Amino acid sequence: MTTPNTAPEAVGTGMDLLRFATAGSVDDGKSTLIGRLLYDSKAIFEDQLEAVEAVSEGRGYEYTDLALLTDGLRSEREQGITIDVAYRYFATPKRKFIIADTPGHVQYTRNMVTGASTADLGLVLVDARKGLSEQSRRHAVLLSLLRVPHLVLAVNKMDLVDYDEATFTRIHAEFTAFATKLNIPDLTMIPISALKGDNVVSRSENMPWYEGPSLMHHLENVHVASDRDLVSARLPVQYVIRPKSDDFHDFRGYAGQIAGGVMKPGDEVIVLPSGFTSKISSIELFDREIAEAFPPMSVTVRLTDDIDVSRGDMIARVNNAPKPSQDIDAMVCWMTNKPLRQGQKLAVKHTTRTARALVKDIQYRLDINTLHRDSDVGELALNEIGRVRLRTTAPLLCDPYARNRTTGSFILVDEVTGVTVGAGMINDVA
Amino acid sequence: MTTMQMEYRLSQLDQLEAESIHIFREVAAEFEKPVLMCSGGKDSIVMLRLAEKAFYPAKLPFPILQVDTGFDFPEVLEARDRWVARLGARLVVASVDEAIRRGIVVDDGRTSRNRLQIGTLLNAIEENGFTAAFGGGRRDEEKARAKERIYSHRDEFGQWDPKNQRPELWNLYNGRIRPGEHMRIFPLSNWTELDVWHYIARERIDIPTIYYAHDRNVIARDGMLLSASHAVQPRDGEKIERRRVRFRTVGDMTLTGCVESDADNVEKIIEEISVARVTERGATRGDDRFSEAAMEDRKKEGYF
Numbered sequence: 001m002t003t004p005n006t007a008p009e010a011v012g013t014g015m016d017l018l019r020f021a022t023a024g025s026v027d028d029g030k031s032t033l034i035g036r037l038l039y040d041s042k043a044i045f046e047d048q049l050e051a052v053e054a055v056s057e058g059r060g061y062e063y064t065d066l067a068l069l070t071d072g073l074r075s076e077r078e079q080g081i082t083i084d085v086a087y088r089y090f091a092t093p094k095r096k097f098i099i100a101d102t103p104g105h106v107q108y109t110r111n112m113v114t115g116a117s118t119a120d121l122g123l124v125l126v127d128a129r130k131g132l133s134e135q136s137r138r139h140a141v142l143l144s145l146l147r148v149p150h151l152v153l154a155v156n157k158m159d160l161v162d163y164d165e166a167t168f169t170r171i172h173a174e175f176t177a178f179a180t181k182l183n184i185p186d187l188t189m190i191p192i193s194a195l196k197g198d199n200v201v202s203r204s205e206n207m208p209w210y211e212g213p214s215l216m217h218h219l220e221n222v223h224v225a226s227d228r229d230l231v232s233a234r235l236p237v238q239y240v241i242r243p244k245s246d247d248f249h250d251f252r253g254y255a256g257q258i259a260g261g262v263m264k265p266g267d268e269v270i271v272l273p274s275g276f277t278s279k280i281s282s283i284e285l286f287d288r289e290i291a292e293a294f295p296p297m298s299v300t301v302r303l304t305d306d307i308d309v310s311r312g313d314m315i316a317r318v319n320n321a322p323k324p325s326q327d328i329d330a331m332v333c334w335m336t337n338k339p340l341r342q343g344q345k346l347a348v349k350h351t352t353r354t355a356r357a358l359v360k361d362i363q364y365r366l367d368i369n370t371l372h373r374d375s376d377v378g379e380l381a382l383n384e385i386g387r388v389r390l391r392t393t394a395p396l397l398c399d400p401y402a403r404n405r406t407t408g409s410f411i412l413v414d415e416v417t418g419v420t421v422g423a424g425m426i427n428d429v430a
Numbered sequence: 431m432t433t434m435q436m437e438y439r440l441s442q443l444d445q446l447e448a449e450s451i452h453i454f455r456e457v458a459a460e461f462e463k464p465v466l467m468c469s470g471g472k473d474s475i476v477m478l479r480l481a482e483k484a485f486y487p488a489k490l491p492f493p494i495l496q497v498d499t500g501f502d503f504p505e506v507l508e509a510r511d512r513w514v515a516r517l518g519a520r521l522v523v524a525s526v527d528e529a530i531r532r533g534i535v536v537d538d539g540r541t542s543r544n545r546l547q548i549g550t551l552l553n554a555i556e557e558n559g560f561t562a563a564f565g566g567g568r569r570d571e572e573k574a575r576a577k578e579r580i581y582s583h584r585d586e587f588g589q590w591d592p593k594n595q596r597p598e599l600w601n602l603y604n605g606r607i608r609p610g611e612h613m614r615i616f617p618l619s620n621w622t623e624l625d626v627w628h629y630i631a632r633e634r635i636d637i638p639t640i641y642y643a644h645d646r647n648v649i650a651r652d653g654m655l656l657s658a659s660h661a662v663q664p665r666d667g668e669k670i671e672r673r674r675v676r677f678r679t680v681g682d683m684t685l686t687g688c689v690e691s692d693a694d695n696v697e698k699i700i701e702e703i704s705v706a707r708v709t710e711r712g713a714t715r716g717d718d719r720f721s722e723a724a725m726e727d728r729k730k731e732g733y734f
Contacts, residue, residue, distance in 0.1 A: 017442035084595065086576040087569045089622045096442040098620055110597055117599040225437040239455040243488035251487060257452045257601065262438065286483040294438040298451035298484070311459050335597055349602050352459070411602045418606030420596045 015091065018224060021100040021119035021148065023112055023139035028125040029156045033194035034088060034101055037216065040201045041090040085115045094220040109368070109383035110335040112139065113423055116146040117409070120224045123152045123215075128161045128191070132174050134369055140175075141368045144182035145331060145385065145425070147405055149227045151184045154215060159193040163206040181371055183402075186222070190215050228295045229404045233261030233269075234322070235315040236351035236397075236407070241300055253284065253300035254309055259351065259406040260399070261317070263293045263301065271307060272314045272397045273324040278305040295406070312353035314397040314407075322407060323429055324395035328357070330424040331366070331401075332380065332388040332412070339379035340388070340422065348392060348424075350410035355394040357412070363387040387427070401425035443629055447480065450617040452601060453580060454484040454564075457615050460605040461562040464492040464615075465522070467551070468513075470506035471680040472637045473566030473618055476626055478513050479635050480617060481564075493520040495563070497551050499543040500527045501661040501682040509638040524554035543682040552588040555612055562605070562613045570622040580619045586610035624703055631696040643676045643694040654687030 022030055088099040100115030102108070116122060122143035126136045136153075143151055153175055161167045168191040179187055190199055191210055198204035201216040213221070238256040263269075267280045283293045284300045293299045301315060309315075316322060334340045340359065348357040364373040365386040373387075380386045401408030412422030440448065457464050466481060468474040481490050494514060514521045526546050529535045535549035555563060569576045579598045582590060596604055607613055618626070630637060647658040647670050656662045658670045661683040675688040676699070693699045 015442050016439055017445050084577050084592070087620070088576060089570045091622070091624070114597040114599050225439040230438055238452070239459045241485060241488050245487070248487045255455055257448060286486050296445060296448050297440065298448040349604065406600065409600045409602065411599055411604060413604055413606055418604070418608060420604045423597070423599045
C-alpha cells in the first residue's frame, strides 16, 4: 500500500499472489507442464531433480520425466495418476503462484471443485492431437460454475502436430463456440509444448504464427486485483476480542476477514441478523489503526455503540446489506458416496455461521458434459451437481455466489461422521 | 505506484498473513481445547507472531506445547522461553525422557529421538485432551505435505489417512471431530521457506541464533555437518572441526545438520536461500533421507 521498497531485502515482499487451478486428463501432460513451470522458475531444487532423474533413468526413459516431481503420495506414484488436490508453489520476480493441482480423472469432480474454489485462474490442458475432449469441456464448465474469473486453455503437445497453426485454430474456434454457453469473463488460449518448453516461459520460435504471450508471461500479468467485490462491504464476525486486562479494560473488537467492499472508520453499519446499527470507530490490524480495510484483510473492527455482536454475525453497510434468509437456492456439488436425498438433514457452514439444513428438494441435476438439466431426479450421487433448495434452522447472511464467492458459498457437513459432503454456491436468496 | 492503493491490492505476504490469522481465529472460535505446537524453530515462531497478531490486544487463547527431545539446541529453548515470556503464554512441555521413563515410548537404542517424539506428542495431546494442535508444517517442504489439508484430521490413534481427507473449499474449514479424534492445523500451509524469511525480516522476528552464521565445532557424517555435543560424539575416523555454519532447520541435535555459511543476518540468509539449489530438508535433515516416502510414513503415524 505504500511505495514498494526496492531495496534487496524487500524483493519478494512487494509481489502479489495468483492462485490457479490446473485440470487436464491423465495424458494431457499436466504434471509435465507443472514440473516445467517449477523447474524453469527454479522452484525445483537439485536434490529433487536428482531424485527424479534417478527414477527416470531407472525406468529407462530417454528424458527426465518432470511429472515425477509432482506425484506426491506413494499410492499415486504406484498407480501413475494424481489422486487428490496438491498444492505447489513457485515465484518469479513479479508474482508468487499457488497451484491447486487437481486430477483430471473422471470420478474426481469433487477435487476439481475444491481446487477451483480458491482459484483466480483456471488452466485447462488439451492434447493438440486429440482436440477438445469431454473432460476438457467438463473442466471448463466446472471452472465457470465456480466463477473462476480467468481461464487459460493450453493446447499442449504442439510438437507432436509439427507446430501446425491450423490445428490450433480449429481447437481455438471449437472452444470459443463452446465457451459462449459459460460464464468466463476472461479467456486466453495458448499453443504450447510442456515437454519441449514451447511458449511455456518464453515465446516459441517454432510457432512464429502465434502472437500472444507465453503461458508464464500471461500468468505473471493477468489482472486479478479487481476480481473481488469492492462495492458491498461485508465482515463476517469470526471472533470477539475482549482482553479483560487492565490496559485494555473496555476493549471489545470484532475480528474477521473482510469478505467484500471497503470499510472505513466512520462508516454507518448494520449488524445482522439483529439489525442493530452503529458506526465504525476504528479498524485495527494488530497494534495499529488503519484508514480502510478491504478483502482479504484480517482485521479487528470496533464500533461506537456497545451492542450485542457475536461470532456468526455479519457487519455490512446500512444501505447495502445481505438479506437474512432461511430459504436457500443453490447449486450443490455432492462429494460423498451416499447420495444426497430430499428430506435429508445436514449441517451447513456459511461464512462464520453454522446452522442445520433440511433438503427441501432437488430441482434438477446438471449434466456437466452437455449442460442439460435433468429434472425429476430423486438424488444427487457422488460427483454430481444439482440445483437444491434448503431450509435452514437459522438465517444465513448471504449474497449470490455470482456477486461474492465468499458470502455466496457454503459447505455441507454430515452430522454423524463430521465429513464435508457437499459444496454449495448460492443462486438466490428468497 | 499509486495504482496499488486504488486497486486495493495486498502484497503476497499480507495475503498470507491474513489467511493465517483467519485460520487462528477460526480454530480458537470452534475448538474446545486448541494448543500450539512449538519446536522453537523459525516456522513455529512465525506462528507465534501470527497468533499474537490474531488475538491482540488479548493474550493467546491457547497454551504452547513443546516436545522436549532431550537433544534440543539450547539456543532454541532460549528463543522459546523469550517468546513465552513476551506473550505471557502458558507452556506445556512433553518430555521424551519422561515418556521413556513412564514406558509410553521405548528407547531401544536404535530408534531416533525424532521417531520417539511421535508417541510422546500423541500422549501429550491425549492426556491434556487437546482437540486441535497447530503445527508449523508448510506444503512446499515435501511432496506428501503438498497434499495435506490446512485442517488435517487425525483419528483416535493420531493417524493421518491421505486417501480419506476432507475436501477443503473456499475459506470454510470443517472442524468437526468425534471424541478421541483431533485436528492438526497448519496455518503456514501456503507459505514457502522464502516467504517465512521475508516475514521474519519484515516483522523483525526474534528467532534462535543458530539460524545465523556462527563458529561451531562440527563433525562431518553422511554428507552432513552435525554439531559436536553430548548427543553427537565423533566415531572412529571422524574428527571435530571448527567451521563457520548456520542451521536451515532445527530438530534434534543428532539429526539436524548445519551448512557452511557466512549469512549472519536475515538479509544475507534471504540472499543465500534465493540462490540455494538444495531443499532445506534435503540439505540438513537425516530423518527425511531414509526413503523416498519417509515423510509420508511418519505423517501417517502421527508426526507433525
